[in-house]
Amino acid sequence: MTVVLWFFVVAVGRWLVTVVAGRLLGARRGWLALALAGIAGFALAVVTAGELTNWEWRTLDMVLVTLALALLLTMAFALAIDLAAPVPAR
Numbered sequence: 621m622t623v624v625l626w627f628f629v630v631a632v633g634r635w636l637v638t639v640v641a642g643r644l645l646g647a648r649r650g651w652l653a654l655a656l657a658g659i660a661g662f663a664l665a666v667v668t669a670g671e672l673t674n675w676e677w678r679t680l681d682m683v684l685v686t687l688a689l690a691l692l693l694t695m696a697f698a699l700a701i702d703l704a705a706p707v708p709a710r
Contacts (some may be wrong), residue, residue, distance in 0.1 A: 641694040661694030
């Protein structure tokens, strides 16, 4: 897989990972907060997967590691955004 195809994988993968991570957490979050968590989680996942696979863009290993890490990191960023948000008054 070349770097050009990564552009399309990132576009579809980021959206898919963000939606799945939001559903797995089960809490109601705004789309802006979830999108921010998805972008940050996916970006960090690509960098981490690249370092783990020696930046082998053409291998399926990097794709699978990126998607696995992106799901976990997106959930972690979503939780961090929730913890940083102010508590609503009742």
